[in-house]
Amino acid sequence: MQKTLVILKPSAIQRGLVGEVISRFEKKGLQLIGMKMIYLTDEILEEHYAHLKDKPFFQRIKESMKVSPVIVLALKGVDAVEVVRKMAGITNGREAQPGTIRGDYSMSVQENIVHASDSPETAQTELERFFSTTELFNYPQLMHPNIYAND
Numbered sequence: 001m002q003k004t005l006v007i008l009k010p011s012a013i014q015r016g017l018v019g020e021v022i023s024r025f026e027k028k029g030l031q032l033i034g035m036k037m038i039y040l041t042d043e044i045l046e047e048h049y050a051h052l053k054d055k056p057f058f059q060r061i062k063e064s065m066k067v068s069p070v071i072v073l074a075l076k077g078v079d080a081v082e083v084v085r086k087m088a089g090i091t092n093g094r095e096a097q098p099g100t101i102r103g104d105y106s107m108s109v110q111e112n113i114v115h116a117s118d119s120p121e122t123a124q125t126e127l128e129r130f131f132s133t134t135e136l137f138n139y140p141q142l143m144h145p146n147i148y149a150n151d
């Protein structure tokens with residue numbers, strides 16, 4: 001079992017796609033183990049997007065992530081990190097495959113609806129960045145046998 005972090009970006013909130021996107025993860029069989037609405041700060045964004053700090057668009061993405069609150073989700077499942085990255089699609093919404101979240105809902109590189117952790121290590125760091133231990137829930141997934149059979 002893996003855990004991963006998703007951020008529903010301001011583009012999802014402003015365009016009324018929150019229910020739609022969360023519904024995709026639920027229907028897929030991923031277990032929702034944490035969820036909250038927060039405002040991101042420069043401090044947290046500089047940590048979260050540290051790998052982009054020298055890019056010319058760094059200031060622009062920071063501003064775009066503060067336009068409204070965001071929703072952070074913690075999801076759990078077998079291979080959850082890779083499954084969720086695939087569901088998100090590639091960064092550029094115009095090039096992302098139809099059927100993916102970005103491919104279905106985004107025409108932009110920047111305003112691409114979701115963030116999803118890109119590796120199990122990053123997921124752990126990102127979950128700790130956005131959730132305290134009491135905000136992550138450990139409970140049985142009652143449909144587990146129907147979702148995974150004997151995998």
Ligand code: UDP
Nearest residue numbers: 052057061090091109110111112115116118
């Ligand atoms: N981004 C952008 N312009 C770029 C590359 C990235 O505005 O040329 C934004 C975009 O919103 C992306 C985020 O910065 O989701 C983080 O970029 P990363 O390369 O980590 O892509 P991701 O993992 O989100 O697909």
